[in-house]
Every structure is written in structure tokens, then in C-alpha cells.
Amino acid sequence: MTVTTPDRIEPAAPAAEPAVVSPLRRFWIEFRENKVAVAGLAGCILIVTLAILAPLISPQDPYDLMQLDIMDGRLEPGAQGMAGQTYWLGTDDQGRDMLSGILYGIRISLAVGVASGVLAMMLGASMGLLAAYFGGRVDTLIMRIVDLQLSFPAILLALIMVAVLGQGIDKIIIALVAVQWAYYARTIRGTALVERRKEYIEAARCLALGDARVVFRHLLPNCLPPLIVVGTVQVAHAIALEATLSFLGIGLPITEPSLGLLIANGFEYMLSGKYWISFFPGLALLLTIVSINLVGDQLRDVLNPRLRK
Amino acid sequence: MRIVAHGVLAAALAVTGLGSAAAADLTMGLGGAVSSIDPHYHNVATNNMINRHIFGRLIDQDAQQKLVPDLAESWKTIDDTTWEFKLRKGVKFHDGSDFDAKDVMATLSRIPWVPNAPSSFRIFTGQITEAKAIDSHTIHLKTATPFPLMPVFMAGFAIISDEFERAPTEDFNSGKAAIGTGAYKLKQFVRGDRIELVRNDAYHGTKPDWETVSVKQITNSAARVAALLSGDVQIIDQVPTADFARLKKDKNIGISSVVSNRVIYLSMDANRDSSPFVKAKDGSALAKNPLKDVRVRKAMSMAINRPAIVERVMEGQAIAAAQFLPETFFGTSKNLKVEKYDANGAKKLLAEAGYADGFSLTLHSPNDRYLNDEKVAQAVAQMLTRIGIQTKVEALPFATYAPRASKLEFSFMLWGWGSGTGEVSSPLRSLVATYNRDKGFGPSNRGRYSNPKVDEILEAALRTVDDKARGELLAQASEAAIFDVAIIPLHYNINNWATRAGFSYVARTDESTLAMGVKRTKR
Amino acid sequence: MTVFLIRRLMQAVVVLFVMSLIVFIGVYAIGNPIDILISPEADQIERERAIEALGLHLPMWEQYLVFLQRAVTGDLGRSFAFSTPALELIVERMPATLELAIAAMGISILVGIPLGMWAGFRPESLAGRAIMAGSILGFSLPTFWVGLMLIMVFAVHLGWLPSTGRGETVEFLGLQVSIFTLDGWSHLLLPAFNLALFKMALVIRLTRAGMRENLLMDYVKFARAKGLSTGRVIFVHVMKNIMIPVVTILGLELGSVIAFAVVTETIFAWPGMGKLIIDSINQLDRPVIVAYLLITVSMFIIINLVVDILYSVLDPRVRLKEMKS
Numbered sequence A: 001m002t003v004t005t006p007d008r009i010e011p012a013a014p015a016a017e018p019a020v021v022s023p024l025r026r027f028w029i030e031f032r033e034n035k036v037a038v039a040g041l042a043g044c045i046l047i048v049t050l051a052i053l054a055p056l057i058s059p060q061d062p063y064d065l066m067q068l069d070i071m072d073g074r075l076e077p078g079a080q081g082m083a084g085q086t087y088w089l090g091t092d093d094q095g096r097d098m099l100s101g102i103l104y105g106i107r108i109s110l111a112v113g114v115a116s117g118v119l120a121m122m123l124g125a126s127m128g129l130l131a132a133y134f135g136g137r138v139d140t141l142i143m144r145i146v147d148l149q150l151s152f153p154a155i156l157l158a159l160i161m162v163a164v165l166g167q168g169i170d171k172i173i174i175a176l177v178a179v180q181w182a183y184y185a186r187t188i189r190g191t192a193l194v195e196r197r198k199e200y201i202e203a204a205r206c207l208a209l210g211d212a213r214v215v216f217r218h219l220l221p222n223c224l225p226p227l228i229v230v231g232t233v234q235v236a237h238a239i240a241l242e243a244t245l246s247f248l249g250i251g252l253p254i255t256e257p258s259l260g261l262l263i264a265n266g267f268e269y270m271l272s273g274k275y276w277i278s279f280f281p282g283l284a285l286l287l288t289i290v291s292i293n294l295v296g297d298q299l300r301d302v303l304n305p306r307l308r309k
Numbered sequence B: 001m002r003i004v005a006h007g008v009l010a011a012a013l014a015v016t017g018l019g020s021a022a023a024a025d026l027t028m029g030l031g032g033a034v035s036s037i038d039p040h041y042h043n044v045a046t047n048n049m050i051n052r053h054i055f056g057r058l059i060d061q062d063a064q065q066k067l068v069p070d071l072a073e074s075w076k077t078i079d080d081t082t083w084e085f086k087l088r089k090g091v092k093f094h095d096g097s098d099f100d101a102k103d104v105m106a107t108l109s110r111i112p113w114v115p116n117a118p119s120s121f122r123i124f125t126g127q128i129t130e131a132k133a134i135d136s137h138t139i140h141l142k143t144a145t146p147f148p149l150m151p152v153f154m155a156g157f158a159i160i161s162d163e164f165e166r167a168p169t170e171d172f173n174s175g176k177a178a179i180g181t182g183a184y185k186l187k188q189f190v191r192g193d194r195i196e197l198v199r200n201d202a203y204h205g206t207k208p209d210w211e212t213v214s215v216k217q218i219t220n221s222a223a224r225v226a227a228l229l230s231g232d233v234q235i236i237d238q239v240p241t242a243d244f245a246r247l248k249k250d251k252n253i254g255i256s257s258v259v260s261n262r263v264i265y266l267s268m269d270a271n272r273d274s275s276p277f278v279k280a281k282d283g284s285a286l287a288k289n290p291l292k293d294v295r296v297r298k299a300m301s302m303a304i305n306r307p308a309i310v311e312r313v314m315e316g317q318a319i320a321a322a323q324f325l326p327e328t329f330f331g332t333s334k335n336l337k338v339e340k341y342d343a344n345g346a347k348k349l350l351a352e353a354g355y356a357d358g359f360s361l362t363l364h365s366p367n368d369r370y371l372n373d374e375k376v377a378q379a380v381a382q383m384l385t386r387i388g389i390q391t392k393v394e395a396l397p398f399a400t401y402a403p404r405a406s407k408l409e410f411s412f413m414l415w416g417w418g419s420g421t422g423e424v425s426s427p428l429r430s431l432v433a434t435y436n437r438d439k440g441f442g443p444s445n446r447g448r449y450s451n452p453k454v455d456e457i458l459e460a461a462l463r464t465v466d467d468k469a470r471g472e473l474l475a476q477a478s479e480a481a482i483f484d485v486a487i488i489p490l491h492y493n494i495n496n497w498a499t500r501a502g503f504s505y506v507a508r509t510d511e512s513t514l515a516m517g518v519k520r521t522k523r
Numbered sequence C: 001m002t003v004f005l006i007r008r009l010m011q012a013v014v015v016l017f018v019m020s021l022i023v024f025i026g027v028y029a030i031g032n033p034i035d036i037l038i039s040p041e042a043d044q045i046e047r048e049r050a051i052e053a054l055g056l057h058l059p060m061w062e063q064y065l066v067f068l069q070r071a072v073t074g075d076l077g078r079s080f081a082f083s084t085p086a087l088e089l090i091v092e093r094m095p096a097t098l099e100l101a102i103a104a105m106g107i108s109i110l111v112g113i114p115l116g117m118w119a120g121f122r123p124e125s126l127a128g129r130a131i132m133a134g135s136i137l138g139f140s141l142p143t144f145w146v147g148l149m150l151i152m153v154f155a156v157h158l159g160w161l162p163s164t165g166r167g168e169t170v171e172f173l174g175l176q177v178s179i180f181t182l183d184g185w186s187h188l189l190l191p192a193f194n195l196a197l198f199k200m201a202l203v204i205r206l207t208r209a210g211m212r213e214n215l216l217m218d219y220v221k222f223a224r225a226k227g228l229s230t231g232r233v234i235f236v237h238v239m240k241n242i243m244i245p246v247v248t249i250l251g252l253e254l255g256s257v258i259a260f261a262v263v264t265e266t267i268f269a270w271p272g273m274g275k276l277i278i279d280s281i282n283q284l285d286r287p288v289i290v291a292y293l294l295i296t297v298s299m300f301i302i303i304n305l306v307v308d309i310l311y312s313v314l315d316p317r318v319r320l321k322e323m324k325s
Helices: A023-031 A035-057 A098-134 A136-150 A154-165 A169-195 A199-206 A211-247 A259-267 A276-303 B010-014 B045-054 B101-110 B150-154 B169-174 B221-229 B241-249 B294-303 B306-313 B343-352 B373-386 B398-406 B425-432 B452-463 B467-483 C002-030 C044-053 C060-072 C086-121 C126-140 C143-157 C182-215 C218-225 C230-267 C273-282 C286-314
Strands: B025-030 B059-061 B067-069 B072-079 B082-087 B128-135 B138-143 B184-190 B194-199 B212-217 B253-268 B318-320 B360-366 B390-396 B412-418 B487-500 B503-505 B518-520 C170-172 C175-177
Touching: A023 A035, A023 A276, A035 A098, A035 A276, A098 A136, A098 A169, A098 A211, A098 A259, A098 A276, A136 A169, A136 C002, A136 C286, A154 A169, A169 A211, A169 C230, A199 A211, A211 A259, A211 A276, A211 C126, A211 C143, A211 C182, A211 C230, A259 A276, A259 C143, A276 C126, B025 B221, B045 B184, B045 B194, B067 B072, B072 B150, B082 B101, B082 B150, B101 B128, B101 B138, B221 B241, B221 B487, B221 C143, B221 C230, B241 B253, B253 B294, B253 B373, B253 B425, B253 B503, B294 B343, B294 B373, B294 B487, B306 B318, B306 B373, B306 B487, B360 B373, B360 B398, B373 B390, B373 B412, B390 B398, B398 C002, B398 C273, B412 B425, B425 B452, B425 B467, B452 B467, B467 B487, B487 B503, C002 C060, C002 C286, C086 C126, C086 C175, C086 C182, C086 C230, C086 C273, C086 C286, C126 C182, C143 C182, C143 C230, C182 C230, C218 C230, C230 C273, C230 C286, C273 C286
Parallel strands: B025 B212, B360 B390, B360 B412
Antiparallel strands: B059 B067, B072 B082, B082 B138, B128 B138, B184 B194, B194 B212, B253 B412, B253 B487, B318 B487, B503 B518, C170 C175
């Protein structure tokens, strides 16, 4: 987005109202201005496609123990297995084909990252807005819960959840939502406190619009930019956090590895030169996160009412 | 891996460099954490390892866990229920006071007294009904029944000075009461970080090579290897198998190995009629628990390709196991051979037992306890799945795994057992003897396996003072248990230490890392 | 202001109480620590004795009451593993973690804000894009992985810095600190940088976003129209506005740096609170876990309070009486 001339900047308030052009179309026109972001979008689409099609395109079902053979363990990329098949990206210590492992791993990492990110954002944003808009006791209550939540180390929370609920993707998502929502709440409250003092909110209130309408139609759009910044960071963070939990041995089940778990597993081979066990999943993780962020950055610029032309 | 170009910041940072250690200084990197210097507070391997530097014992264990004299010069039975220990003369504590029978009596009195002990050393002294100091250097210990393991048990705890009979644990941690007869004196204990030791020049035994020893706790294995590679420490224990091949090739690194006293094994619920994680393949309940059938257990044992696990998962750093302890240990059987891998035979045996179509099973395993624990579990699951027993793996941190296993929530588990006594009665009593609180049998028998024949031979062995006869009975008990597939032994770990060139270590079967065992070698 | 503080304080007490209850129940749910603590060679009777010695034979609510009773007098119980009062254990480890956390924050601010401002000021330039790409790497790579790479490169291959542990400490105000010795700094640098990476990325992004937004604001144009230099506009006026979200997030993050130092401390064998908590979790050392969490919660409450006060200083539109909450 290039620097705009002053006279083309519109005041913030009208921007919150629906525009005349189809919003989706205008959104796309603005979005495609940045070529790098378009490449990021293409990357996202590719990764999502790979994730969805994983069972169809993987050479091996990495979850089926019948198809794994430890005699094929730790083979180099391009090596041939006992049954004559070629492992293009090598195998890990269990004889799991890294290519298949990565395709399935993307599925799990994406599911975990996006699901927990979206749920946490919905929960956190609602809480933060409520706190800022109503203030008083509501604010106190919510912000104290936030304090409580933020001081609870993710690792301990995850360990307790594993103990009480057992391992599994759904449990990890619950744990990650529980860890993240407070960040959104805290961030949006900070912005909303400033926004709600502004004239356009006063105006909307004077028009006797309902609280819900003021909060979600007027307050929320103007609080979105920082939320999206935190959001793109958090989705990436969620994926990395899941990897860290796996590294500490309290993440996903070992037989159905995510990208993070694949990296964590290969991590101990880094010193011994068997780079492929963690390098390729690491590369896949990096591409995934970079793509999400490129799209996120552009979304932020496009969605920001104050940067709108 | 990309390595940043050398030299850019080198000049600026070189001043802070490694600072090569003086000739007689040693820094060791340990994988375990030391919680206390009080030798009677918490009976756990890493604490015992450290207090061995500072305190002597009546009897010591050498690198192979054979008993050797330390503060007791000799010992014998004088009747069925009395042991006599002759104490060494002329031994001095670090504070210059003399060692005599009073100190032994004070130690025996302190062990059961220590407040809040989470794992008391009373397990080594509980059998003593009466302790008497005959003269200043002779001790008589009486028991209710004949007790052949007395010398082994006397090697289990440290002797303190009678001055500190009622010293609280803090006094040991602060160093005030950490006065022993050992080869090293405590200089400083920094909890969670390091322990500093200095040589005791008045030590009665062989003087160690190192004047000062710094013991660092580096629990992450990759970080431990990195510390060795960078020269920050001169020796590390618990060498990860993943790095073994690389370290072996490295000119600057030496490796010391010995087969350990630890067997990795599978334990099965062979008691309940319906076990929580044993199901038909479609998830429905089974009429009876197949694990109660010895043919099924045998088939499972046959289905496991132990050499493959040793070679691929353990990278050669283990030995396929046939029984509870490697054959070199006391009380092992010469007749037990490693189960041969025979998938077809296993399938036949399963069919014979009425499970031609197999069933499904969940193997629970810790993921932070034993060397490559969850990887071994996965390999086992692969192999069992191949004979039709659909096996899932659930790997948990030991902190959640152990309490759940003790509540008997699992059906099929991976465990390890290191024999602290260095002979077979320890695993037999704890793992396969029928669970019995009053006899103290089967405390770690989490499959609640029960076989009257094993119990009977074991009890006879525990009453037999004659070493040879006892050894034979223990071997018989091992055979009875293994023929009945009480547990499925997988492998014995190999303990590895890696040292910088110029250093070597006398590898120990009990996994301890002792500065006394680190020697200087020519490069 | 005073009323505001008193109310906050009262809330804090309630939060601490609720927290202790939740943690107590949570840790209780994980399992009985005796299975981890006791020697495997111990028999059943010895096990029962140990359970009793540690007070684990009481029903949970009774254990909690005992804890509460002592907690009121400032005694949070003794560690099962160390036999030391839990509070003492944590306070002993605190300087190491605080050192690490503050150094990490310092690095992320000193590096992050200038980079972020540049990336926001010249978003289309090569440097601006490179900074953003770098910041993405900062939070894409798992901390443990980066930590090991740092050790590999700077300790093993180059040999510039030590790989593990904390350096020489000196006593300062009764605490053992290592930031006054050269040896201390050489040990601190790698772990602090490792811990700082993620925060640095966050600071860069927040600063850049704030910068870009503020540059388009009317006040900037007015300031420029008045003939103020670009430098003055950016460093005085824009910077003040950028600081609001940055301060919020950093306030939160200082706490989380402390809570999440676990991984860095494990990799670098740094003897701080993070390593203590993970060790305690691994041993189900309940008194330490509970005490640790109560202390971190207290720290959070204080940090949040400071953030709210800073808010009112930085942005006069937000008044404390509004947040008397």
C-alpha cells in the first residue's frame, strides 16, 4: 500500500458503514495489490489442498503400523526400502516415510493451529469487547479471569489436561484455546478502551442503537487491526507451541505426528547429521507459517478502516 | 545445517571463551537432577551417586556391583540370624574425627528418623531387629529370620558422623553436616545447578585423580552432548543413542560402555478377566482376557524381533534380553535364551489359543523415563500388529504414567527395572512375586501376575544363606517365571559415558557417574 | 488512585485463593506423587509410611485445608523432593530467571523497536521487507530448535560462548546475581537471545503496524505542516502513540517470558524457576507447583497494574477512575 494523499483519507466513522461496491469485490481488489501477499495466498491454498488430499497423494499411510517397518528406519532421502519402494524424503526412526508423514503432519498442525486460533480469537475478542464496552464489574470480572489465565503456564495446563482428559488433537486444541484467548481479550480491550471514547461510538449510542449492534458493527471493526496482528502471530504461535509441548512429551500422540512432533522427534538427530528427519518437516512448518503471515499482513492492511482509501 | 562464518565476532567474544580447566579439575555433565546432599533423605539414584563421593558405606559396590570392603573390612554370619561386621581402623571423617562403631549406630538410628523422607533408606535397615556395638570396631546385627542379603543391603546407605545423628536435611545441603569419610569433600551445593567438590587428601582408599570436581546438571540430552562437544564438561553420562555413532567417530571423544543392570520389559495384565485396554478388533468387549493365556503371552514374545529393536531403535546400544538381569549377574539362569523371532510360529500359537483373528491392545509407555522408551514401544506395536494383535501406543510423561499404572489402569505396559542390589532377587520380589503387602512381595507387579511356583522358590531362596545354593534357587525361580512369560524381557541397556580425549571412565553397571572412576589417559 | 489500588489488592487476594484451589485440584488429578518419588525397591509398607510422612493419606479437601491454614501464615509447605520450604526454593531461583527475562526483554526492545519503526517508515524498501521476513522466522521456528542451533553454532563450532549453565555470581542486595561479572554475561547471552527471538518478532510487528497507521493520521500531517522535522515527528509524536499497544503486549509478555522460560532454561541448563517448575511437574512436587503458580500470579497482577497505570500516563484519554474496576 502506497502513501496516500491527505485529501483522500476518509474519517474513521463512515468507513464502518457498508460500502456501495460489493464488499467482497472491493476486498479482493485491494488484496491483490500486493504481489507477495498473493503468493502467500497461493501458498496457503496449496498447503490446505495438500492437507485435504493427504490420504490420496501420500505414498504411505503413516498411521498404519502395518505399513511401517523399523528395518527401514532412518533411511536417507531417495533411499530404497526393504519392499523396493523409494523414500523421497527419507524415513524417520520408525521407518515412517517423511513425505507421507509431512503431508499428514500439515493436516494436524493446520487443524490445531487454525481451530485453536479461531476459537481463541472468537472467545477472547468477545470477552475483551464486553469488558471494554461495559466497564465496571463486567470489566473487573473478565480482566481478573484474564490475569488468572495468563499466569497459568501453558505447559502445566497441558499436563493437567493430558492427565484428566487423555491425549488427542481435541484436547490439545482445548489447551491451546485456553492458553491463547486471554491475549486476544487483553489486546482488544486496550484498543477498545480508547475507541469507545471516540465520537462515533458516542454518536451510535445517541442514536439508541442496541448494545450488540454498537459493539459488533461499530466497535469491533475499529479494533480489528491489532487483533489481526496478534491473530496471525498467534496461529503461528499455536503451531509452534504445539511443537514445544510435543518436545516436552505432553503434546499429540506419538503415532499420529504433527509437523511439530516430527521436528521434535528429529531434533535429537540434528547433532548426528541425520538432518532430514527434522529439516523437511521444519521447512514445511516454515512455509506454512510464512504463507499464513503474508496473507495476515495484507488482510490487516486491507481491513484497517484507517488505512482504507 | 548452516554454520555462520568464523571470525566475525571472534575477537570481541574470545575473551569470554572457555577458559581451559586447570590440570586437576574435572567438570561432569549429569543427566539427572540432585535434590539433596542428605544421604538419608531421598533414595534415588542421582542423590546416591553424589553422596558416594562424600560419604563412605560399610560395604561398597565396585563397577560391576560386586561387594567390596569400605568402612567394614570383613563381615560374616556368626549364627543363623546374626551378622558380624568388623570395621576399618584409622579412618577419619572430613572434620578430622575418628570413625568407629558409634557412627554406624548413629547412622542406623538416623535413617528411620529423617522427617518427610519421600523415599526412606529404611528399606535397607528395616530387617534389623537389634544392632549392637560389641567394641569400638565390631558391630552385630540381628534379624528375625535368616537374612542372606544383609551385606548387599549394607551397601545401600552412607555412614555419617555420630555428631549429626539428628541433623536436619538442611544442614547437609548447607554443607554443615555433609561430613563423611569419602574421597571428596563438599565445597558447595547449588540446587538445580551444580555441586562443587574438593579432594579429601586424608581419604583411606585410592586417591582420585582430580583435585576439584564440578558436577553440572544438564538434563536435556542434546544440550548435554553439546556441552561435551564444546568442551564445557569433560564427561557426560546417559549418552543419547542418536548421537552415539557420531561421538564414536569423533577423534576428540572417547566412549566407555558396559551392559547395565537395567532390563526393559513388557508387563501384561495377567490377572483380571476383563482388562481395560484389551478389546476385540471392532472395539467390543472380549469374553475373556487373552493375556491370561500363556500361549498368547508366548506368541507376543515370539512376535518381537529383539535384534531389530536393538539394532534399529537402540542403535546397537542394548543387548537382547532373555531374563531379568544379564547373565553375568548373581542368580541368573544359564538355561534361558533370548526368544527367537518367529512371526509365523506366533500366529499359529495365537490361532491355537483361539485368537486366529487377533485382538486389539493399547501399549502404554512412559516417554521421558528410559532410553528411547516411546520408540521401543512403537516398534513393539509394529511387530505385534503384524501377527494380528492390533496395537496402539499411548506414550505419557512418567509423572502421569506411573500413578495411573499403580492404580492398575493399564493392560499392557513398558517398564524398566534396574537391580540396585545387583542380583536377581530384587526384580523377582518386586515384579513377578504375587502381590502381598505383608511379605512385601510384588510392589511393582502392575500386571498382578501370580504363580505359586515362583513365589515358593523365591521364598526359599530368600531364606538360604549359602550363596551357591541361593544362586541356584534364584535361577530356578527366574526360569519358572520366564517359561510362564510372566514378563516379556526386551533388552538390557548398555550404559555409555562419553569423555573428552585424554579422559576415560570405568563404566559402571549401576549407571552411576563417579569422579573417582574418571581417569586421565594419554591423548 | 488509592481506592483503585485498594480494590485491585482485594481482587488479588480472591484471585490467589481461586488459583490455589484450581491448582491444588489439578495437580491432585494428575496422580499420587509417591509413585514417582519412592524408590522402586521399596515395599508396600514403606510406601504407606512415605505416603503418611508427606501427608498424602488425607482426603484432598483435608490436604487443602492444611495447606490453606499454613499458607495464611506464609508457609507454602515443603518440597517433597528437596525437603526445603517451597517458597525458599523459588526465591532462590528467582534472580536467575529474572535476569534472563529482563535481558531477553531488553534485547527484544532494543532490537525490535528500531527495526519495527524502520519497517513501518519504509515498508516497501528492501530492508523493510527483509525485516518483516526475518520477524516471521522469529516466531515460526520452535524455541527449542533455535536454542540448540545457537549452542551448535556459537558454543560447539565457534567456541565463543559457553554452552550451558549460569556464570559466576556475586551477591547483590542479598541475591545471587550474575550480571555483574563478565563470565555471567557470557553465559547469559545465548539463552537471553533465544528467549528474546519470539518477543523481538512481536515487537517488530507491533511497532511497524503502529508506525504505518500513525503516519497517516492527521496529527502527523499537521505536525509536518507546522514544519517540524521528520525526526521530531517520529521520535516524539508518533513514538508516543506506538508505545500503547507495545506496552500492553510487553507487559503481558514479561510475565509470559518468565512462565515460558521453561524451554530455554531446559536447553541451556539455566538454573531458574522455569526449570524448577518443569522438574517439579515431572516429580509431581505439589507444594512447589502450587507455590510457583501463586508467585507467578502475584507477579502478573503487579505487572498488569503497572501496565494499566502506564496506559493512563501514555494516553490521557484512558483515566484510572474509569478502570477503578
